[in-house]
Amino acid sequence: MPVSAVEKSGRLRLDDTTVVDGPAEVVRWLRGALRLPLERGEGGLRLRVDPALEPEAYTIEDLEIAGGSTAGLFYGCQTLRQLLPPSALRRAGPTGWDVPAVRIEDRPRFGWRGVMLDVARHFMPVADVLRFVDLAAFHKLNVLHLHLTDDQGWRLEVPGWPRLTEVGAWRRESMVGARQHARFDGRPHGGFYATDDLREIVAYAAERHVTVVPEVDMPGHMQAAVAAYPQLGVGAVETRTGWGISSHVLNLGPESLDFCRAVLDQLCDVFPGELIGIGGDECPTEEWGGRDLQPKFTADMAEHLAARGRRVFGWDEILEGGAPAGSVVAAWRGPEPTLVAARLGHQVVSCPDLTAYLDYRQSDDPGEPTPVGTRLTLADVYGFQPVPEELVEKHLVLGGQANVWTEHMDSARAVDYMVYPRLCAFAEAVWGPRAYRDFLDRLKTHVGRLDALGVNYRPLSGPRPWDARPDAPGNPRTLLDRQTELREMTSRLPSGR
Structure with missing residues (x-):
């Protein structure tokens, strides 16, 4: 509206x-x-x-x-x-x-109206990425955060490191459903983007006034890279087949640091935007003997990017050791990191999982495919508020972002179902929200547009029988359990006061 x-x-x-x-x-x-x-x-x-x-x-x-x-x-x-x-x-x-x-x-309420697409857990061909951009632009979103690498797959070429796409871009099978069920499909999966593919995505998005912010997660979430080059870690591994957090991280020796600089140089060469994502989230320290080497690593990578005229874009874990000056923080672990980042003087993009993670289940209906996370309804997403009311430094919140993690979305059709129409609600929340009831009335007309655009959205009446995934059971969470978990996860954040 x-x-x-x-x-x-x-x-x-x-x-x-x-x-x-x-x-x-x-x-x-x-x-x-x-x-x-x-x-x-x-x-x-x-x-x-x-x-x-x-x-x-x-x-x-x-x-x-x-x-x-x-x-x-x-x-x-x-x-x-x-x-x-x-x-x-x-x-x-x-x-x-x-x-x-x-x-x-x-006019828009916020300058950053973003959506993150994870193409590492399940590879999405170029044509599907371009379609994803078109749909986001139709809803006046202007940032595509492209999550290009993770433990389960490496999706871009890096000159001088050919095994990243020869080995790291592929896994022998994929987990099916939530990880505690330990089910696998026995089917190889993978893919990667040639450099020209990424340039095409960037140019296509730019024509639609969408800035692509690339992310190569480091120093954790790197098992696919270590599978390709074991010398970057502490031993031979394979590209991860299961979901969850891997303990196999970069060893942060001289060769792995040179590798990270080469990756960042490639990102700077392909993506013209000011921000380069380095992830920085969920990095176990067991292989470092329990020492926290990440703050210095992040500072080194920020210095390298600064020499290229770029800035770090990282998840809110980078705050824990002192995020480098000029960093932009993606605050995902509830509302607290948005407050902390802004109070410390950092620009921040609000993307809390409780209201902005579109892989979370949409209802309590047992027919929802692979129900994971807390319940995140259309109304919940519409109520997303990027700026906490108590924050004084409101100008440092650039806007909001919805995140699409694809562990349980193995096709564009599955992504459509989980993303729409919740992304319609999110788009209005960051452009300029009105009353939810009014939005819902207008949405009944808008789904006709989604039909015309060929979007496999979730019906407003709920899941259809064929939307269910009985072969891929989930792991529903209660809001209280997740809030308790988030308090524990953010206990190492500085006070920001």
């Missing part, structure tokens, strides 16, 4: 005869999105940049769209698509639609 929307009398028309005047990059995208020729000319659809508006703000007055930048224009055009019937969102079919005459003024 825009900040302001007033319907006027009359109808307008978009069809094969409509001409357009506006910036080339927006016009080029809009031609494809609407399947209309949109020849250049005056007197039809007018797109213009108005510097008086905030960069991502826009206005619509009949067939004139103004944006504070080309990003604002893009969001105005996405709203135009939502003013059309769902058939306008299909890839083929009749064209030509009536448009209601309206006056709309709109």
Whole structure:
């Protein structure tokens, strides 16, 4: 829902005869999105940049769209698509639609409206990633945090380290269901992105005003890399087949440090954004003799990135040893890390698991596929508040992010079911929330758009019989148990006061 929307009398028309005047990059995208020729000319659809508006703000007055930048224009055009019937969102079919005459003024609440996609646990082909970007952009999200590596798979090429994709990108089988059931499918899985694949994803996202923030998790969650190069760890291992946290981490010797610098250099060469994700979460210290070597490692990597004009983006565990100056913290372990990070002067992206982890089960219905985590309903996600009320340094909260961990999502179809329509609720929460009941009424119309876009969303009525995964049992958690666990997990955080 825009900040302001007033319907006027009359109808307008978009069809094969409509001409357009506006910036080339927006016009080029809009031609494809609407399947209309949109020849250049005056007197039809007018797109213009108005510097008086905030960069991502826009206005619509009949067939004139103004944006504070080309990003604002893009969001105005996405709203135009939502003013059309769902058939306008299909890839083929009749064209030509009536448009209601309206006056709309709109701007986002937060500058970081992100979604993280884990392609390490289950590899997602390039075409599916591009589709994921399209759907996120349709909902006016502007950051794709791409989780490229983990214990279960390495998904990018690094010059001079070929075994990362020859060995680390593949595992002999995958766990099925929550880990305490110890079930495996006996089927090899893997894949990786060539450097040109990643450049394509970055360029495609940029055309839709989505910044891709890459993440290679280090020094933990590195078993796939150690499988490829045992000298980086403390012994030979295989790419992890089960979920959970591996104790096989980097040994932080000279060769493993050089390796990490080479990885970061590759990320800097491929991804033009300022932020480079180094993870930093869930790193056991057993193989280091119990010593906590991570703070110095994080500082070394931050220094290397700074020499390339980049900054660290890391999970909130990097706060525990003192996050390097200039770091951006992804606060995931409940609301407390957002408070701590901001009070310590760090910019922070709020993504607490209790309201932003879209792998968590959507209801108590036994038909939900592989129910894990606490219950996270559509209403829960809509109620997401990135900025804690008691925080004074509110300006340091860049915004919010929903996280899509894919241990239990082995296909784009499975991702669709877990992500939509909850990501619709999240998108409105970080753009500018209204009343949930009003959102739910509008969502009943919006799912028709999701149908037209081919999204396998979870029906508002609940799971269908074929959505269940009896072969992949889950592990539902209570909210109280998880809150207790989070208090223990964040006990090492500095006070931030």
